Amino acid sequence: MNQTRQTVHVPLGERAYDVIIGGGLLADAGALCAPFLKRSRAVIVTDETVAGLHLAALQAGLSSAGISSGAIIVPAGEGSKNWATLEHVVEGLLAHQVERNDSVIAFGGGVIGDLAGFASAILRRGVDFIQIPTSLLAQVDSSVGGKTGINSPLGKNLIGAFHQPKLVLADIDVLDTLSGREFLAGYGEVVKYGLLGDAAFFEWLEKAGPGLRDGDKSLRIQAVARSVAAKAGVVSRDEKEHGERALLNLGHTFGHALEAATGYSQRLLHGEGVSIGIGLAFDLSARLGLCSQETPSRVQEHLAQMGTKRRLADIPGDLPDADALITLMGQDKKVVDGTLVFIVARSIGDTFVKRDVPMDVVRGVLVDALRDRSAV
Numbered sequence: 001m002n003q004t005r006q007t008v009h010v011p012l013g014e015r016a017y018d019v020i021i022g023g024g025l026l027a028d029a030g031a032l033c034a035p036f037l038k039r040s041r042a043v044i045v046t047d048e049t050v051a052g053l054h055l056a057a058l059q060a061g062l063s064s065a066g067i068s069s070g071a072i073i074v075p076a077g078e079g080s081k082n083w084a085t086l087e088h089v090v091e092g093l094l095a096h097q098v099e100r101n102d103s104v105i106a107f108g109g110g111v112i113g114d115l116a117g118f119a120s121a122i123l124r125r126g127v128d129f130i131q132i133p134t135s136l137l138a139q140v141d142s143s144v145g146g147k148t149g150i151n152s153p154l155g156k157n158l159i160g161a162f163h164q165p166k167l168v169l170a171d172i173d174v175l176d177t178l179s180g181r182e183f184l185a186g187y188g189e190v191v192k193y194g195l196l197g198d199a200a201f202f203e204w205l206e207k208a209g210p211g212l213r214d215g216d217k218s219l220r221i222q223a224v225a226r227s228v229a230a231k232a233g234v235v236s237r238d239e240k241e242h243g244e245r246a247l248l249n250l251g252h253t254f255g256h257a258l259e260a261a262t263g264y265s266q267r268l269l270h271g272e273g274v275s276i277g278i279g280l281a282f283d284l285s286a287r288l289g290l291c292s293q294e295t296p297s298r299v300q301e302h303l304a305q306m307g308t309k310r311r312l313a314d315i316p317g318d319l320p321d322a323d324a325l326i327t328l329m330g331q332d333k334k335v336v337d338g339t340l341v342f343i344v345a346r347s348i349g350d351t352f353v354k355r356d357v358p359m360d361v362v363r364g365v366l367v368d369a370l371r372d373r374s375a376v
């Protein structure tokens with residue numbers, strides 16, 4: 001089985017960086033990070049879960065290259081993406097005497113990458129940081145592209161900054177410690193790349209998906225590398241989301257509303273919201289007459305094959321009605337001039353941004369999905 005490391009370059013001029021994907025990267029972290037450190041020290045920001053599983057291995061890898069490291073550990077989960085935890089991290093970095101020329105290491109899933117990246121963006125008006133993502137979702141999506149930030153009670157990721165990392169190390173081996181649910185939540189972001197612009201990748205996932213879900217590391221490396229390459233291409237053309245980059249939000253307008261409706265809790269993980277949102281986005285596309293009725297069925301069939309959450313019926317507990325969900329969508333950061341923006345599809349691999357979606361059609365999609373949920 002081929003487990004060779006792959007490197008994807010993110011071409012952003014003076015802000016360009018590499019994403020290295022493969023096994024054993026924690027052990028080699030010192031040698032890989034050293035070229036980006038002005039002095040032989042770094043401060044790691046991580047969460048309690050990742051610290052218990054992997055912090056010692058990362059610190060040993062850094063130490064092997066003579067790099068000393070401190071750590072700031074925060075509670076795991078979406079609840080840490082708030083002002084209070086951001087303040088704790090920034091003050092902790094200052095207490096560790098992080099200087100303008102030092103580097104911060106974000107070591108965790110998407111929450112830690114967003115939180116530590118934002119802290120790095122505002123600390124001393126900007127310090128370098130390195131991403132070492134430990135979840136599938138973070139490896140394929142949130143660690144690449146420079147979006148950092150925290151949540152507001154009014155919505156997700158409404159406070160933040162664009163701040164590109166200097167390096168991303170995606171160690172495939174750490175995915176072995178994810179629960180099946182966490183891995184599948186990340187898969188929502190993988191399948192997104194096939195659906196939004198690469199039909200051949202989606203066809204590959206239809207065949208390879210069960211194998212990479214079940215632990216085939218060669219398939220996992222290929223899936224992560226292909227996803228990162230797709231995102232790198234979009235980010236290089238539209239770094240600050242003035243146009244094409246909005247396509248990366250396929251499923252997110254619905255998904256973010258569902259996350260808000262469930263209180264950013266364990267009831268619904270971010271990637272699960274994306275998977276359900278993708279299904280709703282394709283249902284919306286079919287209802288608008290943009291794609292065939294068979295297209296949403298094919299998407300649902302693959303998500304069902306993988307075993308991920310894919311319908312409103314898969315969310316435990318109560319949900320608000322369609323109008324309340326639409327109100328929550330109105331707080332999405334992609335709203336332009338008070339108008340909701342949707343990513344819709346002509347077919348698998350062919351998506352576009354649509355700003356004039358009739359809200360009665362959106363309401364109809366949600367009403368039907370909620371009705372199906374109550375019938376289960």
